[in-house]
Amino acid sequence: MGKAKTKIETADVLFEEYDWFKKLFPIALQKSSDGFFQPGLRCELIGVSRNINLLQAKEAYYVTKIKIDKFYDMFLRMSESAVAMLLNKGLGKSGRGFNINKLTDLEAQVLTGFNDYVYKIMAQFLEPPPVVNFVRTNFDITHLTFVIRDEEAKAAGKFIVSVPDGRLNPQKVQSTGDKFEYSDFYKCHTEAYIEIGKTRFTVKDLKGLEAGDIVVLEDSKL
Secondary structure: OHHHHHHHHHHHHHHHHHHHHHHHHHHHHHHHHHHHHOOOEEEEEEEEEEOOOHHHOOOOEEEEEEEOOOOOEEEEEEEHHHHHHHHHHHHOOOOOOOOHHHOOHHHHHHHHHHHHHHHHHHHHHOOOOOOOOOOOOOOOEEEEEEEEEEOOOOEEEEEEEEEEHHHOOOOOOOOOOOOOOHHHHHHOOOOOOOOOEEOOOOHHHHHOOOOOOOOOOOEEOO
C-alpha cells in the first residue's frame, strides 16, 4: 500500500512539473543539435519519468557520464539508432556496417563532444551546487526521453537526459479550481444509446401501447 501511494504521489508531481520540462529542455536540445550538427534534425520530448525509465529498455546505448559537482552526476544516453543517425549527419555515411560496440576514436569523440555541448546548454536550468558541508540524501533521478529525427534521411533515435533531482527545482503548475462553468455543458448535445432493460411482449400488447403507458421491465439495467 505504501509503495502504491508513493507511485501515485510521484505521478501527480510529474504532471505538475511536466510543463516546465516541456518548455525548457526540448528547446535546449534543439539548440544543441542545430549548433553542433547544423539544422536538419528535429528534437521532441516524449517522456518524463522518475528513477525507472521503461522507454530505454531493450536497446543498446552510448552513455556519457558528466560530473556536475562533487555530489551529483548527469547521464546522457544515445540509442544505437540515434548514434548511427548522428554519425551519418556529422561525418557522412560510412561504407562499413555500423556497430555501436566498434566505434572508432573519432566517432566516440564526436558523440562525447555533442553530449558535452548538450550539457553546457542545459546546465543553465540546474540549481546551484550545494554548500561544502552538504550531506546528500536525495538520490532520485528524472529521465527526460527525446526522439531525434532526421526527416531527410528518414531516421530517428532516442536521446535520454538523466538529471539528479537534487539539482532541479522545476516550477509546478498551480491549479486554482475548475476553468469552466458546469452550466456550459447544458447547451451541449450528443447522441447516446442507453439500455435500460428488457421485457417480453406479445405483438398484440405491443401494438396496444400508447404514450403515457407504464411498462415494468422484467430485467432492469438501472
